Amino acid sequence: xxxxxxxxxxxxxxxxxxxxxxxxxxxxxxxxxxxxxxxxxxxxxxxxxxxxxxxxxxxxxxxxxxxxxxxxxxxxxxxxxxxxxxxxxxxxxxxxxxxxxxxxxxxxxxxxxxxxxxxxxxxxxxxxxxxxxxxxxxxxxxxxxxxxxx
Numbered sequence: 001x002x003x004x005x006x007x008x009x010x011x012x013x014x015x016x017x018x019x020x021x022x023x024x025x026x027x028x029x030x031x032x033x034x035x036x037x038x039x040x041x042x043x044x045x046x047x048x049x050x051x052x053x054x055x056x057x058x059x060x061x062x063x064x065x066x067x068x069x070x071x072x073x074x075x076x077x078x079x080x081x082x083x084x085x086x087x088x089x090x091x092x093x094x095x096x097x098x099x100x101x102x103x104x105x106x107x108x109x110x111x112x113x114x115x116x117x118x119x120x121x122x123x124x125x126x127x128x129x130x131x132x133x134x135x136x137x138x139x140x141x142x143x144x145x146x147x148x149x150x
Contacts, residue, residue, distance in 0.1 A: 007043075008142055008144050009043045009142070009143045010045070010141070010142050011044055011045065011047060011139070011140055011141050011142075011143065012045070012046045012047070012135065012136075012140045013046075013048075013049065013140075014047070014048045014049070014133040014139075015049050015133065016050065016133065016134070017132065017134050019049075019052075021049075021052045023137070025052060026049070026136060028100035029049050030136060030141070032072050032092045032094070032100045032101075033047045033049050033072065033074040033076075034141075034143070035092065035102040036074055036090050036091070036092030036105045037074070037076045037090065039102065039107075040088075040105065040107050042088070044076040044078055045077055045078060046076070046077040047074055047075070047077075048074065048087070048126075048127055048133065049074055050072075050073040050074060051072060053070050053094070053097050053100075054066075054070070054071070055069055055071070055097070068091075068093050068104065068106075069095075069096075070093065070094050070096055070097050070099070072091070073089065073090075073091055075087040075089050075090075076088045076090060081110065085114070085127075086111065086112055087110065087113055087126065087127050088107055088108065089107075089108045089111065089126070090106060090107045092105050093105065111126065113125060113126060113127035113128075114126075115127075
């Protein structure tokens with residue numbers, strides 16, 4: 001029988017500086033972002049909330065309705081990606097614009113932080129340096145998990 005031991009995970013949350021998300025909306029987005037990361041059993045050290053809730057996506061270079069519906073777009077860094085400057089982009093799908101309960105999560109393969117966003121010529125990257133991001137007011141947040149140990 002495996003013995004359980006406790007683990008604490010400290011997570012820093014970030015938003016893009018130019019975001020228009022209200023403080024009231026940020027709190028449930030933070031919770032949805034963490035639930036989305038945990039879907040893949042990730043213990044993220046940093047989470048970038050890249051968007052407010054939306055129901056669109058880009059398919060073949062065009063903005064269209066996302067067939068999976070409403071979601072938030074997040075980027076995660078488990079401890080091994082922080083130093084390497086890589087992240088995982090994920091979408092946390094819900095049942096509606098005002099619903100923040102994770103229904104389904106999708107995860108892309110890891111990418112370099114310097115991956116362009118907003119078009120190749122925008123000069124913006126997916127995960128800029130920390131001093132170019134807005135840290136969430138209650139960050140870091142501590143989470144406690146029971147871990148299995150043999």
